[in-house]
Amino acid sequence: MGSVPFNSETFLVIKTANPMNWFKIAFLAFTPILGIPVLAIHTYYSGFEWWMPALFFSLYCLTGLCICAGYHRYYSHRSYECSKLVQLFYAVFGAMSIQNSILQWSSGHRRHHAHAESEWDPYSIKRGFWWAHIIWIFHDDNTAYRQDNVRDLAKDPIVKWQDKWYMWIVILGGFGFPTLVGWLMGNAVAGLLWGGFLRIILVHHSTFFVNSLAHYFGEPTYDENATARDNWAVALLTFGEGYHSFHHRFPSDFRNGVRWFAWDPAKWFISTLKLLGMAHKLNATAAPKIEKARMKAAIKRVEARIAQAEPSISAELRERIQRAHDAFDSALELWRKQAKERKAGLDEQWEETRKMYRTRLKQARREWREVLRAYKALGSTDESPAT
Numbered sequence: 001m002g003s004v005p006f007n008s009e010t011f012l013v014i015k016t017a018n019p020m021n022w023f024k025i026a027f028l029a030f031t032p033i034l035g036i037p038v039l040a041i042h043t044y045y046s047g048f049e050w051w052m053p054a055l056f057f058s059l060y061c062l063t064g065l066c067i068c069a070g071y072h073r074y075y076s077h078r079s080y081e082c083s084k085l086v087q088l089f090y091a092v093f094g095a096m097s098i099q100n101s102i103l104q105w106s107s108g109h110r111r112h113h114a115h116a117e118s119e120w121d122p123y124s125i126k127r128g129f130w131w132a133h134i135i136w137i138f139h140d141d142n143t144a145y146r147q148d149n150v151r152d153l154a155k156d157p158i159v160k161w162q163d164k165w166y167m168w169i170v171i172l173g174g175f176g177f178p179t180l181v182g183w184l185m186g187n188a189v190a191g192l193l194w195g196g197f198l199r200i201i202l203v204h205h206s207t208f209f210v211n212s213l214a215h216y217f218g219e220p221t222y223d224e225n226a227t228a229r230d231n232w233a234v235a236l237l238t239f240g241e242g243y244h245s246f247h248h249r250f251p252s253d254f255r256n257g258v259r260w261f262a263w264d265p266a267k268w269f270i271s272t273l274k275l276l277g278m279a280h281k282l283n284a285t286a287a288p289k290i291e292k293a294r295m296k297a298a299i300k301r302v303e304a305r306i307a308q309a310e311p312s313i314s315a316e317l318r319e320r321i322q323r324a325h326d327a328f329d330s331a332l333e334l335w336r337k338q339a340k341e342r343k344a345g346l347d348e349q350w351e352e353t354r355k356m357y358r359t360r361l362k363q364a365r366r367e368w369r370e371v372l373r374a375y376k377a378l379g380s381t382d383e384s385p386a387t
């Protein structure tokens with residue numbers, strides 16, 4: 001399949017050819033009705049037991065985690081390698097979250113990153129909050145372009161198997177399994193409503209929030225020009241996916257919440273897999289690169305304020321900013337050197353370079369703190385570059 005050239009005329013032709021998918025619309029409309037009022041009425045008449053929320057919560061975690069750590073960080077971004085067993089786990093529980101097969105999900109998601117906020121972004125926030133949240137799903141996406149960007153995944157036997165049997169996994173796993181658990185506990189309908197419908201609505205909308213809320217509210221910590229935002233509330237619901245400013249700036253990093261206080265269970269899960277020998281080659285961006293991006297975005301936010309300052313003060317501040325910039329660059333150089341030496345098994349040199357790298361990184365951080373101090377001296381009270 002050849003790729004369709006990117007221009008708005010082609011896009012419009014393709015978009016108008018994409019019909020509404022009434023099956024998806026009905027499904028997305030009926031799940032909340034069954035999952036909330038019908039569940040409430042059923043619970044009122046048939047009673048409440050502890051296993052009901054426990055079933056809901058465990059399936060929410062399993063299916064949600066497989067979307068974040070599996071569909072997203074493993075399949076769409078290839079940010080680490082993992083064993084076949086883990087891949088199978090992602091394929092089965094990911095399908096049970098009813099967000100399409102790995103192949104289709106990853107294709108749309110890779111397009112979201114490659115053409116973010118453009119007409120080719122399937123859930124572009126520029127088309128409005130509700131488009132990015134759910135309306136885009138109401139349309140079929142028949143573009144020839146669609147599967148061009150997942151050729152690597154199309155060869156994978158687990159991905160092919162999941163794509164072929166997707167509907168059966170949804171029916172048997174997504175609905176049949178919670179019904180079976182409910183039946184074993186003495187109430188099959190309650191199993192279906194708690195572990196099926198209620199869980200599906202919450203996994204759906206929390207994932208959808210990453211495309212809507214996390215492109216709308218929050219901090220543009222790593223890129224002032226992008227709509228992606230770091231939103232801790234979305235991260236709480238999505239196993240860490242809410243740190244979307246970081247993710248759009250460094251999409252191949254296995255982490256989304258990179259700072260020590262960030263809530264990112266998907267990152268902890270992947271790290272645990274590594275400890276167990278079930279994941280390797282975890283791709284982590286070098287600290288100086290991340291910190292420099294954060295610094296640049298922070299400076300951009302207060303650029304106007306710096307420009308208004310007295311010329312001598314603003315010149316001094318700019319000099320400090322440049323010094324911090326250079327210090328992060330030089331730390332990054334050393335980081336690259338130590339990584340090469342480590343790979344080559346040059347242990348002694350590596351130890352030495354690593355020590356130098358750490359010292360240089362500390363120095364860069366000190367330079368940045370100096371910038372912040374100098375900025376405060378401008379007497380500004382409204383905005384701070386620090387986030």
Ligand SMILES: [Zn+2]
Pocket residue numbers: 112210211215228244248
């Ligand atoms: Zn995004």
Ligand SMILES: [Zn+2]
Pocket residue numbers: 072076077109113247251
């Ligand atoms: Zn992504």
